[in-house]
Amino acid sequence: MxxxxxxxxxxxxxxxxxxxxxxxxxxxxxxxxxxxxxxxxxxxxxxxxxxxxxxxxxxxxxxxxxxxxxxxxxxxxxxxxxxxxxxxxxKQEIITMRLPTIRPEGGRAPAVDAPTLQRWLDQGHDDDGREVVLLDTRNDYETDLGKFPQAVDYRIASFTEFPAAIAADRARYEGKTIVSYCTGGIRCEKAALHMQDLGMEHVHQLEGGILKYLEQTDGAHWQGDCFVFDGRVAVDSTLAPADVPMPATRTDKDRDA
Structure with missing residues (x-):
């Protein structure tokens, strides 16, 4: 290639x-x-x-x-x-969330790198003993192709739906470590900051997203392929093009890097 x-x-x-x-x-x-x-x-x-x-x-x-x-x-x-x-x-935003108060340049939420997340998932908790909850911030047609199977998936059609979904479900995460993830990091970065603004604790983002996880680990805990916004449609766990059809509901409203 x-x-x-x-x-x-x-x-x-x-x-x-x-x-x-x-x-x-x-x-x-x-x-x-x-x-x-x-x-x-x-x-x-x-x-x-x-x-x-x-x-x-x-x-x-x-x-x-x-x-x-x-x-x-x-x-x-x-x-x-x-x-x-x-x-x-x-554009108005490089990833559309429609919450202008969320400005990642002013400071990021804590990030967890891929090897550390894999270790947390292997042991069943983070280094402080808290249960880890994975949160998928991608669109429904992306999660249909592949995801961490234990992750929370709100089945959103656009990232603009994420704020309302998380606000209605905050109790789920109390006392737990949250790791938001997306394809390459951009959506989960905004998502993590928004959750912090809501007063949620122990919020992290997966550094580099799914693509970095597949690059830096053996892919354990991941299931399926990873949707990408180009003609490849998706990549597999080795980051090679996957042989999958284009989802009928694909939209370019949310692009990830």
């Missing part, structure tokens, strides 16, 4: 969006990359594919901007480019 697929995001205040859009579009076009870059006042969210040389060329350009110097894209491989074209879009 010769095509490198990258995804990355960063919550950071951006006030030069039109100029930044033109600069990133021109660089991607010069490198013949395909995929999507989302830009908003709260940050950047990107999904691109190309050869190793093309991807490395873009990453160098991205890191030349001090605001993005610490971005470390997640990678997976495929035989073909899973995008039909290049898009660089300006």
């Amino acid at each position: 010769s095509i490198v697929n990258i995804s990355a995001y960063k919550f950071i205040s951006l006030d030069d969006l039109p100029v930044l859009r033109e600069r990133l579009f021109a660089r991607c076009e010069a490198l013949a990359l395909k995929g999507t870059i989302l830009l908003a006042p709260e940050g950047i969210n990107l999904f691109l594919a190309g050869s190793r040389a093309q991807i490395d060329g873009f990453t160098e350009t991205l890191h030349d901007d001090p605001r993005f110097a610490d971005i470390a894209p997640k990678e997976s491989l495929s035989d073909d480019v899973p995008f039909g074209r290049l898009r660089v879009r300006l």
Whole structure:
């Protein structure tokens, strides 16, 4: 597999969006990359594919901007480019939640890395002895393809439904350690901050999401495939393209990195 697929995001205040859009579009076009870059006042969210040389060329350009110097894209491989074209879009949010008070740039909720989460799941509790509750923040058609089977799944059709779902179910989590997860980290980062704002305790997010979990562990406790927002549809536990049909209810309202 010769095509490198990258995804990355960063919550950071951006006030030069039109100029930044033109600069990133021109660089991607010069490198013949395909995929999507989302830009908003709260940050950047990107999904691109190309050869190793093309991807490395873009990453160098991205890191030349001090605001993005610490971005470390997640990678997976495929035989073909899973995008039909290049898009660089300006949006109100890089992941739509419609709660403007949630600003991850101001401080993240605690994160747990993949090996630590696997160890917690193996032993049945966190390092303080609390029961661990996994919370899937993705859409229903994503969880249908794969999930941690013991996770709470609200069967939401869009991330904008998450705040109401969690507010109605807070009692479930009392005295327990909560680990929110999503495909690449962006949704569970906002979700964890929102839960903290609700006064919920022992809230964590899975660092790097499902993709980082599958990369850094043997995939134990995960079941099925992981939906991705491109032509591959999903990747398996080895991060190789999975042979699954496109869900009929797929929407691009929620993109994850």
